[in-house]
Amino acid sequence: MPRQKSIRAPTTASLPNNLRIPSTTPSLVKALGKLSRQSLLDLVFQWLDDRNVKFFPPFLESDEADTESPDDEGLRPYPAERTLNDVRNAYQELQFRKGGKREVIDRILDGDWRHGITLRQLAMVDIRYLDDHPSSFRWTALELTRIGVSHDTSHTDISACMPRVHASTFLTTLQHQISPLVKAHFYLSRSSTLPLTFLRIFVTHSPYQNPRQAPETLTDSARVMYVAFPDSCPYIYTSLAPTTAATGAKPSAASAVATDARGLQRIVRDAVPKALSLPHQRYTLKTTSLTAKSLQALLTLRGSGRSNKAAGTFSIFAGAVIEGSPLDPRPSNTVSPEEHHKQSKPHSNNDLDSEKENKSSNAEKETDSSTTPQNPKLRRRDNFGLDPRAAKKRKMAVNTRFGTSGTSLSSAPLDRLDARLLDSPNPPPLSDADEDTSAGDGSRPTLSLTFSGTDVIAGIRKLAELGIVNAERMPAWMTGEEAVSVTVVKKGRVVRDSG
Amino acid sequence: MNLNDPATQVEEGLDSEISSIRREIRKLQRRRRFLSSSILSSTSLQKRFSRPNQAPELSLSNLNEDISPIVRAAGSHAQSNHHRIAFSTTTFPFKDPSPILNNETDGSKNLLGARIDICVRNGRFTKPYYLLLQKLRADGYNHGNVRVKVHRHTIPAFIPVDRLEHVFLPGTLSRVGAGDGGGTEEAQPPIKGKQGRTQKQDLRGFIREVRRQLVAWHMRLDAVHYLHDQIGVIRRGVDAYPDEEEDGPWERDIPIDTDHDSGVGEIRLKRNEFGIIMLSPTALEASYIRVEFEDGQVGRFKISNSGLVERAVVIGDKGRDKVLEAALTGGDKKVLSVLSRLKGALVGMDSNPSSLASE
Numbered sequence: 001m002p003r004q005k006s007i008r009a010p011t012t013a014s015l016p017n018n019l020r021i022p023s024t025t026p027s028l029v030k031a032l033g034k035l036s037r038q039s040l041l042d043l044v045f046q047w048l049d050d051r052n053v054k055f056f057p058p059f060l061e062s063d064e065a066d067t068e069s070p071d072d073e074g075l076r077p078y079p080a081e082r083t084l085n086d087v088r089n090a091y092q093e094l095q096f097r098k099g100g101k102r103e104v105i106d107r108i109l110d111g112d113w114r115h116g117i118t119l120r121q122l123a124m125v126d127i128r129y130l131d132d133h134p135s136s137f138r139w140t141a142l143e144l145t146r147i148g149v150s151h152d153t154s155h156t157d158i159s160a161c162m163p164r165v166h167a168s169t170f171l172t173t174l175q176h177q178i179s180p181l182v183k184a185h186f187y188l189s190r191s192s193t194l195p196l197t198f199l200r201i202f203v204t205h206s207p208y209q210n211p212r213q214a215p216e217t218l219t220d221s222a223r224v225m226y227v228a229f230p231d232s233c234p235y236i237y238t239s240l241a242p243t244t245a246a247t248g249a250k251p252s253a254a255s256a257v258a259t260d261a262r263g264l265q266r267i268v269r270d271a272v273p274k275a276l277s278l279p280h281q282r283y284t285l286k287t288t289s290l291t292a293k294s295l296q297a298l299l300t301l302r303g304s305g306r307s308n309k310a311a312g313t314f315s316i317f318a319g320a321v322i323e324g325s326p327l328d329p330r331p332s333n334t335v336s337p338e339e340h341h342k343q344s345k346p347h348s349n350n351d352l353d354s355e356k357e358n359k360s361s362n363a364e365k366e367t368d369s370s371t372t373p374q375n376p377k378l379r380r381r382d383n384f385g386l387d388p389r390a391a392k393k394r395k396m397a398v399n400t401r402f403g404t405s406g407t408s409l410s411s412a413p414l415d416r417l418d419a420r421l422l423d424s425p426n427p428p429p430l431s432d433a434d435e436d437t438s439a440g441d442g443s444r445p446t447l448s449l450t451f452s453g454t455d456v457i458a459g460i461r462k463l464a465e466l467g468i469v470n471a472e473r474m475p476a477w478m479t480g481e482e483a484v485s486v487t488v489v490k491k492g493r494v495v496r497d498s499g
Numbered sequence: 500m501n502l503n504d505p506a507t508q509v510e511e512g513l514d515s516e517i518s519s520i521r522r523e524i525r526k527l528q529r530r531r532r533f534l535s536s537s538i539l540s541s542t543s544l545q546k547r548f549s550r551p552n553q554a555p556e557l558s559l560s561n562l563n564e565d566i567s568p569i570v571r572a573a574g575s576h577a578q579s580n581h582h583r584i585a586f587s588t589t590t591f592p593f594k595d596p597s598p599i600l601n602n603e604t605d606g607s608k609n610l611l612g613a614r615i616d617i618c619v620r621n622g623r624f625t626k627p628y629y630l631l632l633q634k635l636r637a638d639g640y641n642h643g644n645v646r647v648k649v650h651r652h653t654i655p656a657f658i659p660v661d662r663l664e665h666v667f668l669p670g671t672l673s674r675v676g677a678g679d680g681g682g683t684e685e686a687q688p689p690i691k692g693k694q695g696r697t698q699k700q701d702l703r704g705f706i707r708e709v710r711r712q713l714v715a716w717h718m719r720l721d722a723v724h725y726l727h728d729q730i731g732v733i734r735r736g737v738d739a740y741p742d743e744e745e746d747g748p749w750e751r752d753i754p755i756d757t758d759h760d761s762g763v764g765e766i767r768l769k770r771n772e773f774g775i776i777m778l779s780p781t782a783l784e785a786s787y788i789r790v791e792f793e794d795g796q797v798g799r800f801k802i803s804n805s806g807l808v809e810r811a812v813v814i815g816d817k818g819r820d821k822v823l824e825a826a827l828t829g830g831d832k833k834v835l836s837v838l839s840r841l842k843g844a845l846v847g848m849d850s851n852p853s854s855l856a857s858e
Binding site: 195231232233234235303304305306307308309310313314317318323325326327328329330331332397400401472473474475476481491493 | 533580581583652660783
């Protein structure tokens with residue numbers, strides 16, 4: 001039924017937008033069911049919009065005559081509508097009526113798009129889900145760097161720094177890159193809420209289009225990967241496959257043969273910088289040790305704004321909360337940071353969300369250390385919290401160390417922070433400023449700390465406020481100052497190359 | 500709950516009244532603080548307090564004791580504000596609270612902060628931009644000169660601070676090799692004058708270049724705002740829409756700052772004589788401006804750092820429109836006068852009978 005009459009020869013073109021997945025495919029129900037009823041209806045209206053409807057034509061009565069025998073007309077729960085407007089009205093009616101989303105899905109699959117859901121529609125569903133649930137994936141930030149630019153750059157091309165993505169050119173080049181290996185479907189879309197452009201890539205395992213491909217493979221979410229291009233900065237974000245998130249650093253040994261979904265994704269990821277490259281201006285991707293669920297966190301720490309290189313203590317500068325504009329006559333220590341922050345920002349985000357985050361992340365801290373039961377810096381000092389003066393001092397210290405990070409003013413929730421401490425845990429790291437005390441003990445145990453929760457930095461801040469973490473003596477990486485989610489720490493300082 | 504119940508209605512009315520009064524109080528308090536600090540930092544008051552002996556009516560000791568720290572704070576604040584306004588780039592000390600010492604630096608936690616204030620089109624200043632510089636450990640090979648490196652900064656990512664640092668503050672990026680490689684370089688006689696030059700750090704030049712690029716960026720954004728104002732802009736939900744223009748794409752307003760939500764609301768261009776339905780920068784750095792015309796032609800032009808239109812392309816169904824391209828890049832090339840040049844080109848086209856056929 002979904003087969004078109006044209007002949008499909010093996011080709012290296014990308015999967016067409018209008019390739020239809022039979023609507024009887026059971027996994028389609030699941031794919032559509034991810035969305036809420038309202039989102040589904042919004043999407044349907046988008047499909048039925050005058051400008052789009054030629055890409056997603058619904059099944060009308062006129063189609064019925066040549067495709068189906070009239071016998072099973074009575075079996076169909078949703079008779080085909082006569083005109084496009086009737087279809088629109090039917091969904092308008094659903095919009096006004098309360099009900100489950102199941103009836104909308106049924107109407108889409110059994111009624112108006114019974115001839116199949118196109119790949120593009122499916123891609124739109126996925127992107128919509130991404131917009132509705134911005135932390136549904138784990139994202140890794142990668143930096144685009146020029147290859148072959150020697151360090152003695154001339155003064156002339158200092159301003160040329162980031163690749164510009166021209167959608168159709170980029171997709172054509174990307175297609176050229178991967179077409180010998182895999183077949184893919186691309187969908188490029190602008191995020192409605194964040195300054196990002198999403199690229200959804202769906203890959204199949206063969207460079208040829210096999211007409212007998214099982215329809216299930218076309219809806220397999222493991223074969224989908226996302227690349228997000230933030231505006232005006234030399235970073236891109238890629239979504240991790242759910243399986244690789246657990247194993248972390250070593251996917252490279254997995255397979256040289258590109259048959260599994262992960263291998264396919266790697267092919268695509270390798271092709272992205274090549275597709276962005278221009279003649280005499282080649283790019284490569286470099287890891288930046290930042291992986292997080294929240295796209296907002298990535299945008300804050302690897303985005304186009306001020307906060308890339310100023311996290312933790314220095315977040316007061318990124319948010320410019322320490323002083324206002326030079327036209328402000330009020331001395332800056334009499335103005336609250338919130339007011340400074342609001343100056344150029346008319347819509348301040350509500351504080352409720354972050355307060356909730358703080359509470360929930362408070363207790364979520366786990367340390368998987370094998371050598372010592374607890375980091376000396378994390379030692380509990382319960383009796384400390386009783387003295388009001390000490391509490392005030394501690395509050396001051398927390399404010400200096402953390403700046404605004406972990407509060408409602410900055411929005412960079414890291415859901416996971418891995419730190420490997422190369423220092424010996426025995427002498428407290430503070431006292432071995434004279435570098436040779438640690439050389440004495442022969443064994444070099446390393447300590448791995450993993451913090452996880454909704455917002456790790458806010459959690460550590462809360463611990464510091466409670467006096468469990470000593471705010472004055474804790475190392476800088478605990479304040480999120482390095483803006484990474486995976487670090488290697490040596491002598492209290494973050495070692496840059498974490499390899 | 501019955502919404503029509505008179506008691507509930509009265510309650511709601513009172514609630515909203517209370518909240519509006521509270522808002523008013525907060526507003527007035529803020530205003531009072533603003534005014535009082537304005538008075539405190541005013542020149543005449545500052546002068547009076549700086550000469551306490553000549554102001555006998557205020558030299559009651561206890562009053563003066565109480566008031567002088569506040570006045571002094573206001574005075575110094577006003578002075579630093581004057582510096583920030585006048586010089587645009589100012590420095591300040593900052594102490595890194597991190598307890599861990601850095602081996603590469605001179606061991607102190609003191610940082611040199613540079614603050615860049617930029618005044619934009621609406622007469623306000625943007626949030627200041629900061630560069631925090633760290634002094635490097637004084638080794639033998641740098642002849643006692645103070646060397647710095649950028650420790651943290653809040654410059655947006657499209658301004659390549661790393662590369663500027665490499666050019667203007669050499670000897671900082673290759674920190675790893677500097678420890679052992681520095682001595683060998685010192686042993687070699689300087690072959691070319693160029694080598695000697697690149698070894699020297701130019702902090703002023705570095706900050707000047709960073710500031711230049713920041714200012715150029717803000718000027719580009721200002722130019723687009725200016726063009727929008729010239730064409731006329733309808734804000735969604737703020738201005739009333741005239742009925743005759745039903746459909747035109749809404750677009751997000753251009754940001755005034757790096758926060759992506761700082762561009763407030765959505766805007767649409769008014770119907771205009773230029774036939775432009777959309778004019779907006781393609782990305783945050785605003786070096787490319789995209790223009791859409793009513794007749795389906797799409798153009799794009801590049802603004803250089805000095806505010807000139809460097810290149811322009813206008814393309815439609817019938818291929819490139821050289822007349823419009825020439826209009827965009829012609830004349831004095833200034834981006835601010837793009838519209839008047841366009842107007843000239845359109846007038847020229849209308850008078851040309853051959854182009855009438857297209858209408």
